[in-house]
Each structure stands twice: as structure tokens, then as C-alpha cells.
Amino acid sequence: xxxxxxxxxxxxxxxxxxxxxxxxxxxxxxxxxxxxxxxxxxxxxxxxxxxxxxxxxxxxxxxxxxxxxxxxxxxxxxxxxxxxxxxxxxxxxxxxxxxxxxxxxxxxxxxxxxxxxxxxxxxxxxxxxxxxxxxxxxxxxxxxxxxxxxxxxxxxxxxxxxxxxxxxxxxxxxxxxxxxxxxxxxxxxxxxxxxxxxxxxxxxxxxxxxxxxxxxxxxxxxxxxxxxxxxxxxxxxxxxxxxxxxxxxxxxxxxxxxxxxxxxxxxxxxxxxxxxxxxxxxxxxxxxxxxxxxxxxxxxxxxxxxxxxxxxxxxxxxxxxxxxxxxxxxxxx
Amino acid sequence: xxxxxxxxxxxxxxxxxxxxxxxxxxxxxxxxxxxxxxxxxxxxxxxxxxxxxxxxxxxxxxxxxxxxxxxxxxxxxxxxxxxxxxxxxxxxxxxxxxxxxxxxxxxxxxxxxxxxxxxxxxxxxxxxxxxxxxxxxxxxxxxxxxxxxxxxxxxxxxxxxxxxxxxxxxxxxxxxxxxxxxxxxxxxxxxxxxxxxxxxxxxxxxxxxxxxxxxxxxxxxxxxxxxxxxxxxxxxxxxxxxxxxxxxxxxxxxxxxxxxxxxxxxxxxxxxxxxxxxxxxxxxxxxxxxxxxxxxxxxxxxxxxxxxxxxxxxxxxxxxxxxxxxxxxxxxxxxxxxxxxxxxxxxxxxxxxxxxxxxxxxxxxxxxxxxxxxxxxxxxxxxxxxxxxxxxxxxxxxxxxxxxxxxxxxxxxxxxxxxxxxxxxxxxxxxxxxxxxxxxxxxxxxxxxxxxxxxxxxxxxxxxxxxxxxxxxxxxxxxxxxxxxxxxxxxxxxxxxxxxxxxxxxxxxxxxxxxxxxxxxxxxxxxxxxxx
Numbered sequence: 001x002x003x004x005x006x007x008x009x010x011x012x013x014x015x016x017x018x019x020x021x022x023x024x025x026x027x028x029x030x031x032x033x034x035x036x037x038x039x040x041x042x043x044x045x046x047x048x049x050x051x052x053x054x055x056x057x058x059x060x061x062x063x064x065x066x067x068x069x070x071x072x073x074x075x076x077x078x079x080x081x082x083x084x085x086x087x088x089x090x091x092x093x094x095x096x097x098x099x100x101x102x103x104x105x106x107x108x109x110x111x112x113x114x115x116x117x118x119x120x121x122x123x124x125x126x127x128x129x130x131x132x133x134x135x136x137x138x139x140x141x142x143x144x145x146x147x148x149x150x151x152x153x154x155x156x157x158x159x160x161x162x163x164x165x166x167x168x169x170x171x172x173x174x175x176x177x178x179x180x181x182x183x184x185x186x187x188x189x190x191x192x193x194x195x196x197x198x199x200x201x202x203x204x205x206x207x208x209x210x211x212x213x214x215x216x217x218x219x220x221x222x223x224x225x226x227x228x229x230x231x232x233x234x235x236x237x238x239x240x241x242x243x244x245x246x247x248x249x250x251x252x253x254x255x256x257x258x259x260x261x262x263x264x265x266x267x268x269x270x271x272x273x274x275x276x277x278x279x280x281x282x283x284x285x286x287x288x289x290x291x292x293x294x295x296x297x298x299x300x301x302x303x304x305x306x307x308x309x310x311x312x313x314x315x316x317x318x319x320x321x322x323x324x325x326x327x328x329x330x331x332x333x
Numbered sequence: 334x335x336x337x338x339x340x341x342x343x344x345x346x347x348x349x350x351x352x353x354x355x356x357x358x359x360x361x362x363x364x365x366x367x368x369x370x371x372x373x374x375x376x377x378x379x380x381x382x383x384x385x386x387x388x389x390x391x392x393x394x395x396x397x398x399x400x401x402x403x404x405x406x407x408x409x410x411x412x413x414x415x416x417x418x419x420x421x422x423x424x425x426x427x428x429x430x431x432x433x434x435x436x437x438x439x440x441x442x443x444x445x446x447x448x449x450x451x452x453x454x455x456x457x458x459x460x461x462x463x464x465x466x467x468x469x470x471x472x473x474x475x476x477x478x479x480x481x482x483x484x485x486x487x488x489x490x491x492x493x494x495x496x497x498x499x500x501x502x503x504x505x506x507x508x509x510x511x512x513x514x515x516x517x518x519x520x521x522x523x524x525x526x527x528x529x530x531x532x533x534x535x536x537x538x539x540x541x542x543x544x545x546x547x548x549x550x551x552x553x554x555x556x557x558x559x560x561x562x563x564x565x566x567x568x569x570x571x572x573x574x575x576x577x578x579x580x581x582x583x584x585x586x587x588x589x590x591x592x593x594x595x596x597x598x599x600x601x602x603x604x605x606x607x608x609x610x611x612x613x614x615x616x617x618x619x620x621x622x623x624x625x626x627x628x629x630x631x632x633x634x635x636x637x638x639x640x641x642x643x644x645x646x647x648x649x650x651x652x653x654x655x656x657x658x659x660x661x662x663x664x665x666x667x668x669x670x671x672x673x674x675x676x677x678x679x680x681x682x683x684x685x686x687x688x689x690x691x692x693x694x695x696x697x698x699x700x701x702x703x704x705x706x707x708x709x710x711x712x713x714x715x716x717x718x719x720x721x722x723x724x725x726x727x728x729x730x731x732x733x734x735x736x737x738x739x740x741x742x743x744x745x746x747x748x749x750x751x752x753x754x755x756x757x758x759x760x761x762x763x764x765x766x767x768x769x770x771x772x773x774x775x776x777x778x779x780x781x782x783x784x785x786x787x788x789x790x791x792x793x794x795x796x797x798x799x800x801x802x803x804x805x806x807x808x809x810x811x812x813x814x815x816x817x818x819x820x821x822x823x824x825x826x827x828x829x830x831x832x833x834x835x836x837x838x839x840x841x842x843x844x845x846x847x848x849x850x851x852x853x854x855x856x857x858x859x860x861x862x863x864x865x
Contacts, residue, residue: 032749036756038406039485040414044784047485048756082406084541085560093560149591156599164595165587166562254587256561269749 001297005290012286019282020072020275024065027271033057034081034269055081068275077279078272080265087276091258095280097167098250098257102242104177109184110235116185117192117231122219124197132189139186145248148179152252165254176253180246184238191234195227202226228299236292240285244277392863394603397579399858400593402607404561404586407544410528411477411484419525419855420606421564421584424577425464426528426549429455429474430519437519441469441529441550445519450807451495453509453518454502462571463531464554471501476532478509489779490521490770493804514805516812517773524771525855552577552859562586577859597622597840604848608840610670616840626838627850628672630679630777631768633663633726635830638760640790643713647826648705653713653762654830655698656737657730659690663833666725674831677820678777681852682769683809684816685777688824689831698737710738714761717743718751723764726832730764755788763788764832772852774816775804781823791828 035051036043052058056067071078077087120132155175156164163172199205200223208218247259258277265273297304405417410426412418429442444456461469478499481491493515502508511518521527534548546555552574553566566582585602587593593605594612598619608616608624616622635657637644644650663673675689702708713734715727724745731741746754754760765788769777780789783797799819806812823829839856841848844864848856 031753033753033756036752037749043485090560152595157595160599164599164601165592166585251589252592254585254592256559261561267748
């Protein structure tokens with residue numbers, strides 16, 4: 001298992017290198033001059049040119065890219081063009097906020113989505129199932145910023161129960177979590193429902209019932225564990241998505257998150273901040289994917305045994321190679 | 334199934350209706366920890382606002398919370414040109430003079446003497462401390478003025494200062510030397526763009542670090558900057574003047590306009606900037622909030638790229654202008670929150686001359702097009718970026734030009750691309766705006782000097798000559814004549830078409846007093862008092 005993890009982490013390096021190159025290339029060919037953006041419309045050509053020179057923007061693409069990568073290897077993500085702060089400082093100030101919100105969103109989505117999905121599957125074609133499916137459809141199709149504004153108008157302006165924006169205490173998290181998680185709840189509900197439906201139609205479920213197992217045991221021990229793999233996949237995708245994809249909701253609720261930071265950086269042609277943010281988010285996404293893959297092994301003994309088998313196979317193969325080499329060496333002697 | 338779908342849709346409609354119904358009857362929960370108040374007698378100089386004419390007793394507040402529309406890049410007023418920086422730094426720094434009731438009033442400088450056309454002698458207060466505990470001296474003032482003169486962002490205001498020969502005569506006296514006579518000097522020294530910074534603090538950190546943790550002499554001192562969220566200022570105990578009626582000032586960054594309005598309505602913030610015009614009436618009708626509005630020092634205009642062969646033709650420019658109903662553009666695009674522009678600078682600027690609005694005459698437009706050789710029609714292109722008012726102006730103009738046979742296409746690009754195209758002279762025609770930094774014609778006409786005519790790209794030396802004359806003449810009555818001649822000339826040439834004088838404003842809670850609209854958009858926070 002450890003070998004598998006190490007291999008996956010090692011494979012992230014070329015992925016991140018590729019991402020950094022593509023982002024650098026895209027930003028290089030995107031029209032717009034960071035120096036002009038900083039100085040504004042009324043700056044003279046000389047002032048803009050002097051700043052371009054100072055920022056190293058007149059250097060060729062490869063000079064800039066390799067300089068950036070050289071700094072990156074030393075752990076330096078560069079300096080933001082606009083605030084002049086180290087990029088890592090900018091990202092590390094925003095990332096915990098985004099991660100915290102994303103975590104609560106996914107926990108909320110799982111706590112609501114999975115039980116409703118199971119209930120809907122178990123009570124297929126009943127009124128509960130119908131309501132669930134319609135609400136899930138609404139959750140997916142409803143624009144989240146519109147839902148967010150409605151929630152604010154109702155719970156903050158009209159009823160005065162909850163604060164409208166900012167994150168200064170537990171009450172402040174309620175509306176952002178509900179609005180951001182609406183789509184995730186819907187997707188997880190639908191996935192849990194369809195996955196459970198597929199499993200509870202299997203013969204072994206009938207066998208378990210025939211053996212007199214309690215329905216609770218049949219559902220949660222025999223059915224749910226086997227239905228978890230697709231649900232885990234969707235949860236992973238949703239979590240990774242909410243790390244960088246809640247830009248509009250961050251704006252509505254004045255959440256100082258990384259999504260908005262990245263969008264502003266793109267608008268300002270703040271190349272180091274864009275590249276740094278994308279790299280950090282890509283790394284996180286890769287780690288989330290790895291974590292989900294490991295969870296598969298945790299919930300499904302068949303996958304766990306595959307890891308073990310591959311380990312045994314590798315051991316056997318290594319043994320054979322060593323023996324072969326020994327023989328060859330012996331023959332050589 | 335159909336019934337369920339109907340039920341679900343009905344539920345969503347009900348939610349929408351409840352959420353969008355009139356909120357004025359609400360009982361919003363105040364933001365926790367913001368309003369611990371302690372009654373104090375009203376200051377003798379407190380002025381009641383229009384809503385509360387009877388001078389009520391003022392209270393102290395723990396926090397004054399202000400909502401900004403964007404995060405400033407820096408709080409160093411010499412290192413930026415955005416309002417967000419100036420609003421954030423207003424209470425931290427102080428200028429040498431202030432304008433009170435239209436009169437130049439001593440502030441950090443107690444007196445001045447214009448020794449000759451190139452020499453200004455300033456006498457400074459001797460009881461002013463910086464937030465780092467150092468005493469303000471003439472060296473700090475010399476340093477600050479020279480910083481302003483050499484900064485890319487403020488050289489338009491302080492560039493006339495001779496940085497090599499400006500010096501401290503003693504601890505309390507500064508001799509400011511000028512490279513050429515410069516009439517707006519005192520006006521610039523009395524604006525929010527003039528900030529006396531601590532030389533010692535600035536030199537002990539680099540310029541960028543100073544912009545993140547500035548040291549000034551104002552009533553509020555920098556405390557904390559939480560990136561993307563808020564900037565916190567706290568009261569400066571050793572402030573030389575009258576202390577504000579609040580202990581802390583929290584500047585929250587709320588990007589979404591509707592969220593700023595909601596926070597104001599619910600009491601989450603005390604003051605909110607950049608309120609969308611669609612929300613103005615709602616805030617005016619709400620007894621808990623007020624709108625402070627007025628004409629800004631800005632002007633929106635139709636910008637021709639005069640280096641372009643087509644727009645370099647005066648006949649074409651005027652043909653386009655005659656096809657545009659300026660009154661209708663201003664009224665429609667700004668939803669009633671703008672006046673039709675009838676001059677080249679805002680009416681509050683000394684030296685403003687009414688020369689328009691340009692006549693709406695489609696027949697004359699067609700005639701000029703014919704004279705210019707475009708009797709069979711003309712195809713033109715607007716390039717713009719995502720800006721509500723500019724886009725609205727362009728759409729209205731597009732339909733008006735169609736009436737005289739001018740077909741318009743609109744290309745929408747992002748701001749960075751637009752700025753780049755502008756810098757490279759690739760913009761054909763667009764709508765843009767500029768605003769004076771200080772109430773002086775030299776500042777209001779900043780788009781016109783040959784060295785800065787990036788968008789208009791005119792090559793008219795006569796304009797530069799008149800601008801130089803106006804800037805270098807001290808007698809105001811003479812300046813007015815020079816600028817009047819310049820505005821007549823600009824009207825004759827029509828290198829741009831003035832469209833609108835926007836009305837801007839900010840919202841505040843009703844209990845905020847002594848807080849008036851100022852055309853610069855940078856109000857005096859320290860003067861604020863609170864009603865019970």
C-alpha cells in the first residue's frame with residue numbers, strides 16, 4: 001500500500017510540471033499587460049515600459065518560465081504583482097478559509113445526501129422517492145448565486161435570523177454552506193439512490209434477507225458498503241470542485257477564499273499568483289483523488305486484496321529476479 | 334409526478350416571493366460585538382443631517398464598519414490611484430491643509446507664504462506625532478512631498494516639485510521649490526492625495542511593506558489586514574486633534590454590490606460604498622438607512638481614437654456626435670443617476686464652462702457623413718469591457734447611430750485586454766470616464782496633455798500650450814479665462830464627446846451623522862458622530 005501511495009505521489013510531479021507549463025503558456029499568450037493594469041490608463045508609455053523592465057516582462061517566454069521553475073524548486077512561488085506579497089502568503093491566507101468551507105459543505109452534503117438517497121432507493125416509486133428526485137433536480141439546475149441571494153434576502157433581510165456575509169462565527173457559515181452545498185447534496189443524493197438501487201437488486205441481498213438477517217443489517221452492512229464506491233467517487237469530485245469552484249458564492253457571501261483570489265489574479269494578469277494558485281489547487285485535487293482511492297480500499301475488501309496481491313506479486317517477482325540474477329551471476333563465475 | 338413537480342415549483346416561487354418582499358419591516362439582528370455604545374455629550378460642532386435636523390445627543394461606538402467594493406492593493410496613497418486605497422488610508426494620514434466650507438484651512442501646516450512663483454514656505458504644527466511615536470518634523474514633510482513628486486501615481490499632482498532643492502529650513506519650516514510655476518499646488522496639498530508619511534518608518538521597511546502597514550499622523554492607526562476580508566484600524570491615543578466618536582474602524586471587503594446593500598440594511602456595516610443605483614430608492618425609503626449622493630468630479634465620454642484615419646476626420650466625429658441624443662444616453666444608461674454632460678469637466682471644478690450638450694440633429698449628421706464621403710453608410714466598431722454604464726451607453730448609442738446609417742459592431746474584451754489595446758492605440762471608439770483627483774481644472778483635464786493622451790491620441794500642440802498656461806498661472810481669474818478658451822477650442826475640435834456627469838453616492842445607517850457627500854468620493858471618517 002505504501003509503495004502504491006509513493007508511486008502516486010511521484011506521478012504528481014510530471015502532472016504539476018505539465019500544468020505549470022500550460023498555465024504559463026496560456027497567460028503568456030493572453031492579451032493584457034500587467035504593468036499597464038497596475039499603473040492605470042493615465043500612465044505614460046515610459047512609465048509602463050520602466051515597470052515592465054523592472055518586472056522582467058520583457059524577457060522571453062522560456063527565460064521567464066525557467067526562472068519561475070528555478071524559484072519553485074527552491075520553494076518560492078514568486079511575488080504577487082499587485083500586492084507585492086509572496087504568492088504563498090496570499091494563498092496560505094485564503095486556502096484555510098476555502099478548505100474549511102469546502103469541508104463543511106461536503107460533510108453537510110454527505111450527511112443529507114446519502115441518507116436521503118438510501119431512503120429514496122429503498123422506498124422506490126413512493127412519494128418520498130418522487131419528492132427526493134424533484135428536489136435533487138432543483139438542486140442541480142438552480143443557479144447557486146440566485147439561491148444564495150434568496151437565502152440572504154429571506155434569512156438575513158426579512159427574518160433577521162442570520163448574518164448576510166463574512167465568516168466571523170458559526171452563524172455566518174450557515175447560509176454559505178446551504179447555498180454552496182445545494183448542488184452537491186443533489187448529486188450525492190442521486191448517486192446514492194442509483195447506486196443503492198443497483199445493489200439491492202443483487203441476488204446476495206435476497207440471500208441475506210432469506211437467511212433472516214434484519215433489514216437494517218441487510219441495508220447498511222450488505223448493501224451500503226457495496227454501494228459506497230460510486231458515492232465516494234462523487235464525494236471526492238464534489239470536494240475537489242468546491243475547493244476552487246465556489247467563486248460566485250464567495251463573492252455573494254464576502255468569503256475571502258482562493259477561488260475569488262484566482263479570478264482576480266487572472267483579471268489583473270497577475271501571472272505568479274495565477275500559476276501559484278493553480279499549482280496549489282492541482283496538488284490538492286491530486287491529493288484528494290489519492291485519498292479517495294485509498295478510501296476505496298478501506299471500504300471494499302476486494303480492492304484491498306488487490307493491493308495486497310500486487311504487493312505479493314511484486315515480492316515474488318523481485319524474488320524471482322534476485323534468484324535469476326544470482327543464477328546468472330553464478331553462471332558468470 | 335406532475336403534482337409533485339407543481340408542488341416543488343410552487344415551493345420555490347413561495348421562497349422567492351417571501352425573500353423578495355418588502356424588507357423594511359424587518360428587525361435585523363445587529364452584527365455581534367459591533368455596537369457597544371456609551372452615551373457621551375454631543376460635540377459642540379456636530380452638524381445634524383437632513384434626516385435628523387434636531388441635534389441629537391451623540392454616542393460613542395466601538396466599531397465603525399465600512400464596506401468597500403474591492404480590496405485595495407496598498408494603503409499607501411502615493412502608490413495607487415484607486416478609491417479603495419484612499420478610503421482605506423483617509424483616517425491614517427493627514428494632508429498639510431484641508432478645505433472647510435470652501436476655504437483653505439491649516440491642518441498639519443499652520444501657515445504658508447508664497448515667497449515667489451517658484452518658492453513656497455510652510456510652517457508646521459509642532460505637536461504632531463506619528464503612530465510609531467516619532468514627532469513629525471520638516472524632514473518628514475520634505476520626504477513625503479518628494480515621494481509624491483517621484484511616484485508614478487502622484488507625479489501628475491506633485492511632479493512640479495523640485496525634489497533636489499526642496500528642503501527643511503528648521504524642524505518646523507519647509508521650503509518647497511518648484512520646477513515651474515504650479516497653480517494647483519495648495520489644492521493638491523489639501524487633498525487626500527497629500528499624505529505626510531513617517532520618513533523613519535518608511536525607510537525602516539521597504540515601500541511595499543509600508544503599503545501593507547503604513548505609519549501616518551491621522552486619528553486612526555493601522556492594526557491588521559486580513560487578506561481578502563478586512564482592514565482594521567484602531568484609535569491613535571496620542572492624536573493631536575479631536576478624537577473620533579468610534580474606537581476602531583473596520584473596512585470590510587464585500588465585492589458583491591447587492592451584498593453591500595444587504596449588509597447596510599441589516600446593520601452589518603455602517604457605511605457602504607458603490608451602491609448600485611437600483612438599490613438607492615430602497616435605501617432612501619428604509620428608515621434605518623440613508624443615501625448620500627451628489628455629482629462626482631468625473632465625466633463619461635465617447636472617446637475617439639484620433640490617430641485612427643476615420644476618427645481623425647473632424648467631419649466624421651461631428652457626424653457621429655450629431656446622431657447622438659446626449660440627454661437620452663445619460664438618462665437611459667445611468668437609470669436617471671446622471672446629468673447630460675455640457676462641458677469637459679464636472680460643474681464643481683473651478684473654471685468649468687458650459688459649452689453643451691452637443692446638439693442632437695440626425696439630419697445634420699447625415700449631411701456631414703455625405704461631406705466626409707460616407708453617404709452610403711459607415712461601419713464602425715466599439716471595443717469595450719464589462720462595465721455596466723459604459724456598456725449601457727454604447728448600446729444606446731449603437732441604436733442611435735443606426736438611424737443615420739452608421740452600423741455599429743461591439744467587441745467585448747476583458748479589462749486587461751482593453752487596457753493593453755488602449756495602450757497600443759488599437760481602440761477605435763469606446764466609452765470611458767475620467768475623474769479629477771482634486772477640484773482643479775488641471776486635474777480634471779488630465780486626459781489631455783500630449784504625454785498622457787493615451788486614449789484620445791490627439792496631436793494638438795495648441796491644447797498643450799493652453800494647459801501649460803493654465804497650470805502655470807496663479808491668478809484664478811486669469812486661469813478661468815485660459816481654461817474657458819481651452820474648453821471652447823475642445824468643443825470646436827470635438828476630439829471626444831462629453832456624455833454624462835454621473836451622480837454617485839454611498840449609503841449609511843441613519844444614525845450616522847456629520848457625514849456628507851463629497852465630490853472626491855473620499856469622505857472624512859473622523860468627523861462622523863452617531864445619533865442615539
